[in-house]
Amino acid sequence: MKTLGMRDTTPQRRFLFGERPFWWVHESGYYNEAPAQVHQFPVSCETGPGSPSGHCMITGAALWPIMIATSSQIAKRSHSHWMKLMPSLAYSTFLLAVGLSRIFILAHFPHQVLGGLIAGALLGWLMTPHVPIDRPVSFYGLTALALLLGASLIYWSLISLGIDLTWSVHLASKWCERPEWVHIETRPFAGLSRDAGAALGLGIALHSPCYAQVRRARLGILQQAACLLLVLGLLGLLNCLGNPPQLSLFYVFNFLKFTLWPCLVTALVPWLVLSLSVQEAPPAKSK
Numbered sequence: 001m002k003t004l005g006m007r008d009t010t011p012q013r014r015f016l017f018g019e020r021p022f023w024w025v026h027e028s029g030y031y032n033e034a035p036a037q038v039h040q041f042p043v044s045c046e047t048g049p050g051s052p053s054g055h056c057m058i059t060g061a062a063l064w065p066i067m068i069a070t071s072s073q074i075a076k077r078s079h080s081h082w083m084k085l086m087p088s089l090a091y092s093t094f095l096l097a098v099g100l101s102r103i104f105i106l107a108h109f110p111h112q113v114l115g116g117l118i119a120g121a122l123l124g125w126l127m128t129p130h131v132p133i134d135r136p137v138s139f140y141g142l143t144a145l146a147l148l149l150g151a152s153l154i155y156w157s158l159i160s161l162g163i164d165l166t167w168s169v170h171l172a173s174k175w176c177e178r179p180e181w182v183h184i185e186t187r188p189f190a191g192l193s194r195d196a197g198a199a200l201g202l203g204i205a206l207h208s209p210c211y212a213q214v215r216r217a218r219l220g221i222l223q224q225a226a227c228l229l230l231v232l233g234l235l236g237l238l239n240c241l242g243n244p245p246q247l248s249l250f251y252v253f254n255f256l257k258f259t260l261w262p263c264l265v266t267a268l269v270p271w272l273v274l275s276l277s278v279q280e281a282p283p284a285k286s287k
């Protein structure tokens, strides 16, 4: 039995505290006698425990309502079974590609990817009928607050019970081939500040006068294309800003950045495009 030199795996490590292959090959002790060579990539060095896969879960959950909406639109317009199947086929193929790529770069073991895919699809299925439409802005603000407080409470409770939730960050930093590949955005609290910011931003955007104006006017296909291009450019620029090096400042910056995202995408850019195209349009002829 190959148990000599194996790392002590404490009980709290086992429950939802998966290992990443890029550090497991070194830490497990299985390869002490014949050290394994692992090839890493700039996106390998995730700092979370990796179970289930966050990429698969988020992608699966976020694309589910889009897949359902597209399927119902196609069903209204086409009688072909193949056409009706297209959205679910595209959904499954895309998720399969995401899952395989996570395994290929040694960010995950296959069971973690499978867990992420199932959890994502389940989340999408359960939450799609409950999309919060026409909720007051306080609903979004309180959701952001509940996310921040809830996660902090769990974090500090576990810390006080002696469970160090940053163990995976230490392992990632230890075994990542290059220190610059350990991205600050992969830290668990980065995801939290991002999601809380996005929830608040969505509330602000949906209750803004810009959004109300865009909703009344309804954008044409060319205007929508212009919005898409402009949004991609602006979000790209925001990403180019980089991050503050200090961790607490980074969390605040990340929160504000992702509060701005939905405001740009949902309200500000469409309003700007609408205002510009109204100015450009020739005045209507009087009879």
Ligand SMILES: O=P(O)(O)OC[C@H]1O[C@@H](O)[C@H](O)[C@@H](O)[C@@H]1O
Binding pocket: 046, 048, 050, 051, 052, 053, 054, 055, 056, 058, 102, 107, 185, 186, 187, 188, 190, 191
């Ligand atoms: O578990 P995975 O697939 O490596 O994904 C990790 C990612 O999971 C996401 O849920 C987080 O929002 C990211 O911050 C994190 O980097």
